[in-house]
Amino acid sequence: MQVNSEFKPKIVAFCCNWCSYAGADLAGSSRLSYPADVKIIKVPCSCRVNPLFVLRAFEKGADGVIICGCHPGDCHYSTGNYYARRRMTLLFSMLDYLGIEKGRTRVEWVSAAEGVKFSTVMNNFVSKIYQLGENVKLGDLRCRK
Amino acid sequence: MVHKSLEQACLIMDRSGVDTRKCMMCGKCSATCPAFDEMDYHPHQFVKMVTEGDIESLLSSKSLWKCLSCFACVERCPRGVEPANVVEALRVTLLRRQGENYITADDIPGLLDDKLPQQAIVSAFRKYKK
Amino acid sequence: MQEVIKKRVKELFDNNTIVRAIGWENGEFFYDHTPAVFDSAADMDVFVYDNFCASNLSKYLINHCAPEGKTLVLLKPCDTYSFNQLLTEHRINKDNIYIIGIGCDGMVDIDKIRALGIKGITKITQNGDELVIDTMYGEKKCKKADVLLEKCLSCKGKKHMIYDELISENEDEMPQDASKRFDLVNELENMTSEERFAFWQNELSKCIRCNACRNICPACSCRKCVFDNSASGVASKANADSFEEKMFHIIRAFHVAGRCTDCGECTRVCPQGIPLHLLNRKFIKDINTLYGEYQAGETADQRGPLTDYTQQDVEPTFISDKEVK
Amino acid sequence: MQKIGVFVCWCGSNIAATVDVAEVVQAVKTQPGVAFATDYQYMCSEAGQSIIKNAIKEHDLTGIVVCSCSPRMHEATFRKTAQAAGLNPYMVEIANIREHCSWIHKDKNEATQKAIILANAAVAKVNLNAPLVQGESSVTKRALVIGGGIAGIQTALDIAEAGYEVDIVEKEPTIGGKMAQLDKTFPTLDCSACILTPKMVDVAANENITLYTYSEVEQVKGFVGNFSVTIKKKARYVKEDLCTGCGECMSKCPSKKGKDEFNCGLNNRTAINIPFAQAIPNVAYIDAEQCIKFKTGKCGLCEKTCSANAIDYNQKDEIIEREYGAIVMATGYEPIKLDKFDEYQYSKHPDVITSLELERIMNAAGPTGGTLLKMSDKEHPHSVTFIQCVGSRDISGRGKPYCSKICCMYTAKHAMLIRDKYPDVEVNVFYIDVRTPGKNFDEFYRRAVEEYGVNYIKGQVGKVYEKDGHLVVQAVDLIANKQLVLDTDMVVLATAIEPSKTARDLASMLTASIDTNDFITEAHPKLRPVESPTAGIFLSGVCQGPKDIPETVSQAGAAAAKVIGLLAKDKLLTNPCVAHSDELLCNGCSQCEKVCPYGAISYIDKEVNDHGVRETRRVAQVNEALCQGCGACTVTCPSGAMDLKGFTNRQIMAEVDAICK
């Protein structure tokens, strides 16, 4: 796989407030690094993530979108991540069906105590995006400067 | 300088698939080892010395050839460190060097008897240069 | 059958059971019958029912079942699923509606007849499983089965899910073999990612955003579509790039996922011939395989798969980490 | 158009060393809506907050972005700051440029560019922020404590002392927990029962405390201030109000082969049983699985014996519904199962025991009447070997990755007590590290070595086996660099502890976060150690992490203080970031209602005015007191009628746009 050294991917990470955002904080305070390409948006729960947001990110030029929430069964709101799980499974399957590289989307469950996992998940996801390269299939060319 | 050779430490860790830094020096491997009394360096020391990159001392140690590959240390280690794998990585490292044979082909016939099963020969002979 | 229906509806007007009826009337051509609202028995004179009444009338009830008096609606078996789904979602009130379930043995696609090389068509009549086609060049014949609409090829069966009375002969007939329903979806799934992308790129780039698919869809019936709402932040702009089409169609399919009855109207009305039902069917297939068989509109009180879950549901990584073909 | 002020914090060198704060200030100034931007060493300091307040007044700011540490640290601080300067507190957004940026990146340029993007995203969001007002909800002035060990007892007593009602739910037939099973306590060697039982008696006597023993929490609904809890009180087949605890029934019961749980199964008990002499409540219960009456229908001796007529074989489980304002988890711990550590022969040899079993053997009420005896032959041992860290600090999958914290000290205690009482017994302790942080702890351990002559050997045991009627320990002495083969009579395993098996299910019911080891997660590891991130849920004792009795009691008191602070309020301010439905867009389809975990959405028929058209429509309504703001409804809503205040569709998309620019 040829990796373009110029390529700096744009990666949006939606993190739920209760688990994954706190997990990201723990990764930070533990100084567990992951690439700066990842930018986190805080949402109250993974179930707040609308497929529209995912597509919007791609439209605006994101190269990868990852959604992180509490582990199934541990949702702060009891059931939010169960709905998110179904929604995102179907959405990702549809994107795959449309021929979009499925590695560009991902859901991971990271608890508030899993700073190490957060960092690992992000490192793995970013390296996958580097492998996939720039998101040309889904990007809205007009939005590219 | 505690670290002697980080490069060599990494080589052994890669080759053995063991992250020796996970070791907490509890000594369970040495408590378990059936060949402990025969060794100059003991299993927990092996692990520590690899972390510190002191590979050359280990390569010249007779302990390398005392390990029975019985995996008792692997089985009982609470940290998932696999001392037996470290030993094998060290043996292999030595054997791949020119002239560093433990047993040469010429030694073999003298050690054979007619009941000796093949595994015994392979265990010993594979310590011969690749 | 047309005359039987007409007679019965007129009766219902006459005995004040209903104040309104929704059916079909002739369009510009004999093969493009359009939905029509009839306000009296006399209006019913222009009512038609034949091989070209594909329109699913259930959606019209949202706006045409006013509280004063009952509205009659004529529903083919497949239309009743949409009707139930609308009931589930409280979009219509059954108390105000009188349903006559009418029999159907498949609707015909005029384009498929033309594709057989039959030109100058003036009239089509059915004789058994054969169509007799009057043309300016004489009489032609073809098998009805060969010219059915795409949506009728995966017919859900002859049984009405809900009705007040039936005008139908073959209610008990088992559904046709629907095993081919997902054939095209499977075919796409078996392509490489690049091939799929090329396929959809080609199809969706034809979209002119006429919104016919949205307007005909009984599930896509929001009072105000999110793509029309300037406050939503995603109101559609001029079609300047291919992604907006994809986004619109993905979101549209997603919004009806778990609610779409697979009535096939979207594809039927698309002026560009985009096989839009293949998006909906992908969701249906995924739902069936991942969460258990589900048919939207089978009854009026189901919990949809996207407003439901089990603790053991498959993880999204099941998709993300699937081996790439 | 908003007038936004951006305040970039250096956090000393925490941010400024990796992020060029001046460059961030310059960059955000070009963003739409930004009217003012500056940086300062410590924004959270009083001086820093003054900068914000002054800027709000001077520049007439309508919104604030603070680029600083995680909002979990200081969002509340800056909201108060803004409020003090007359701004709605929800016009504040935090760009997390410390935990999510400066602390994880090394390259200054890279970190600076990321900080700018995070700041821009926050600015983009604030541009769409609207002032929000917190609602109010009531507080039920009663607390629930789950678990009746020392943690739960102390928490309940403290809450009750402050004048609030508190209920304890304990799954065992008596309160007391693990501490009741201990013989002595470190580092002062107090008799455990002597200091615990007075507290147990206090619980029983306190009018504010209601005790539900032999009971379990079945279901929890609601939210801070307004929890509704279903408690199942299991049938004990003995009427609690009539039983006098005389114990006559136990002496008559013919079914004597039950494992005595209180004595770790080292001896047997009768089917009708009072766990120990000081049990609270001092009421018998019948183990129905063991009872002959329940198994065969015949017997009934206890019923005949009981002069108080307290036996009731027809008793049924009782379901109790209660309302609470706060809930305290005090579910405690269990030693782990040792079936994966058979190199020590625990499951094979009766003289290989756990430390908790040794507590019972050493205790006067225990199976040997307090005399140190081998369980195999009830003979006096001449040598006892302790093995530390059995299953602790173990990442092989056999044990637990954490340090169980209490074992070093109780092993020193055991070793000392044995040497004190039986100077003829040789005591060896195999350890990896001796960890004694705590007041008088190291002194205690040194006394074991220096005054009592306990042999501490740095190293582990590889194998324990039987030979010629005694045990052999094959071990290593790492300091001498020797393998040892020692004869010994008893082996005591310092078994790792794990949270109670009930913790995970309870955490799910309470929507409290739980970590991979099943310890309940605290809201902040340093600053909020007794609160769960879920409001109204508090943590007491080992359910939060391994701790000894002094620590448990301190934490129990701290949890009580937090509960009292909550119950003292008449009204709670609610989270204003709740769902809201636009009735003109609402289809009335009920999908949102189905996914709401709080039943906060209802449907009403309402007359609306849609651009001049008046009609009655079925529309969704959100009960803001019930809504907790998860947002599940917003995604279910196809038309976008349902949105979440503070996290609106447009706000999130604005952040997305800013990041992807």
Added chain:
Amino acid sequence: MIYTYYPGCTLKTKAKDLDLYARKSATALGVTLEEPEDWQCCGAVYPLARDEIATRLSAVRTLVSARDNKRAVVTVCSACHHVLVRVNDDMKNDADMRGKVNRYLELENEYGGETEVIHYLTMLRDKIGFDEIKKKVVKPLEGKKIAAYYGCMLLRPSKIMAFDDAENPTIIEDFIKALGAEPVIYPFRNECCGGYVTMSDKSLAKKAAGKVMASAKDNGAELIITACPLCMYNLDANGGADKLPVRYFTELLAEALDVK
């Protein structure tokens, strides 16, 4: 019941008894053992170093041929079993290794650890059942006190071998009971006999074997049985002056089934 039977080199030469009685007993128990043509040595010693690829290939070839025959592989020799199970585990769980091996072998169908590798003893326990064997025993070995010697390679590392509890195994004892004899449990049954260095370091081998032998004797054993040709040799050659007799477990099975 048909299995692919992998005897391994030793069973064809130095451990013919192990092989012979395994076959005879299998026939008596109604199990067909099909020995593939052209099998090659498994490598005899599992290559622990992760950068040893070539030394894994021969084991993979055996596993691939079993997969292609759609049958599980049954082994008798502990060493072969150890090698096949661990290489199979590498192929299943180590993507890097799997890639390298597959690229090297250029197989038509890539191999990913699909083959089931079972030991003759696990076959007896799980596929036939010791109760069933008990019923088929013709000459029960009554009154015999037999010590099972597990050695290292069947048990460890237990996460991969998944043969039995590594510290308190029971399978051979249950086997002994099924044959009507009395199993002797002794602490060194799962400790190393030193066979690994039997050629190069006699004194260490003698010391280790001596401990095993002494432990078995102390606990009243009359006979030791094993599944491992190397242990058999080493215990016999280095077990000391008054060593106990050592036999293969298959020989006892054949004896009890009266097919010896």
